Amino acid sequence: MASKSCATCLRALHRQSRLIPQRASRLTASRAFTAIAARHLDLNPGQNAAPRSSIPPVDPERAEGRAKPPASKLPSINAAQALRKVTGRATETYTAYGATELLYKECALQADYSIPQAGKDDQEMPKTEAGEDLGIGKGWWLTETGLQPTFSTWSQVTMLHMYLIAARFRCFPTLSQTQTWQQHLLDHFFYDAENRMMVNHNMHARGTRNKYLKDLFIQWRGLLAAYDEGIYKGDAVLAAAIWRNVFKANENVDIKALAQIVSYMRRALKGLDSMPDETLMSVDLQFGSPKDEANVVAMKSKMMDLPFEKAPGKDLPPIKKA
Template sequence: MACRSCRRQLALLMRQTTTATEFQNVAILRQFVATRPPRLDQRRNFGSTPRQLGVRDIIAQVFKNSAEPYRVVQATEHIYKACAREASYTISAKDRTAGTIPKTAEGEDLGEGTTMWHNEFKLPPTFSTWSQVTMLHMYLIFARLRDLDREVARSWQRQLIDHYFFDAEEKMDLVHGISSRGLRHRYLKDLFIQWRGIIAAYDEGVVKGDSVLASAVWRNVYKARDDVDVRALAAIVSWMRLCLKMLDQIPDESLYFQTESVFKWPAKNEFMLVDKPVRELEDALQPTVTSAPAKAPVKVAAKATA
């Protein structure tokens, strides 16, 4: 029996190769068959006849279309791994075996996380945090993919979301011990509904302004908590705008190998930009201390003792 990783890759490739690529190859072959053959009185060039050139072009195009799904699966896998590792966490095997995993106030399994999203942005190392931060990164990729051709964009987006749901189900099974397939599928359905809502919320924020975008981040990433630091919200919004700008500057043909490099700029660096107005205000309000001129020493004549 194939391992879990092999079955996952096989499912991705089967889904990809049975969609648009197959129909493109069929259309190309039909067009080739319908092509009229060259006339018999046409001068022959044994190096490359029109018929031979047509065969070569058709074969090259068919192989290109057949190889494209493998490129998309590989590229989206690298991109997804860059998104998923940003808020990665672990749960102790000892606690999982003994059933002593710590819980949050909402009843979620509380693991161990050392990423900036756990430390600087004060998010708990849970499955919910991991999924929300991962989907936040994926949204930025989805926004860039909309610039591609419609069918190409759908292919990339479909593979990217498949990677996420395969990984999410694997975490439910191996990390959190949810062995019931029906229960996992119910949770995955809830995640899909959240994902659709996230796309709509972040799209609205990108269009309407930073305050609306910060509100969407607050509702999804921070679960509308009352103790959220507004500096963190401002830093995340600034980082999202910067990532969208950097992704827009990547050419379409370079998305295969340059997309994941965008996330090398950590979101915590935006705290410097957020705190800049406060530092400037503090510098402006700080009183300037001017040193007074030193007074000349007073000479006191010593009294002569009688």
């Protein structure tokens, strides 16, 4: 009885041994493409067979290494393409940071000023009638407009030029690109503004600086809306926005200088609009001066010779009698 059971076991083991090489080869082939031993790959699928996983169907030549797959199906190519997309966005950020820094410096240069007494304890810093620290500066904005070389004048003139560039950024192909470039331009301004507070105005208390920076941000948001409205509604509305922001609603403002700034802004926006994106991104940009608009402002309008009742525009509402 024992011998029969041993003979039966031997025959069973002999039959199973014949199947081992085939099963091993199938297991080896499957594990060459996946780490899951239970997954089975058909080494000779039909021509129209759909893949059962993200791995494309393979044929015996590919499995044995006698043929190379198309380049578009190589995982390394797909990974490189995905990496290029990611690094493209990162490169956009670095490009925007460096380019907007140079663009910002061109904006900040227009009404730049310095205070020789800054940082010197033995010298008293001069003040304006309003109590602002008074510095020295040159250029059309500080010599021809009646504006004083102060921090507030510098910040308003700088933000006016930043508005011109930010308006051009809105024409970029994508919203994300516009937001990236606008944000970097604004960041450069606030970094420089805080640095000037410490170096030129001895403002070392962080809480005080934060208060002024918050006010500057509120002014920037209001300035965007005011200049946008002026560009859309006309020169009179734009002149009023410049008068409120740059000239602090001064009643003794030089009307000729104000008109030159209006003409200057419109000419700058027209020039920026005709500039290709690549030129702007390469920082091939330099602002002119409102002084060049003197001849345009001095020209007599044709409507000045028209009778008042024939002038274009809406009639004024009748005056109500008390």
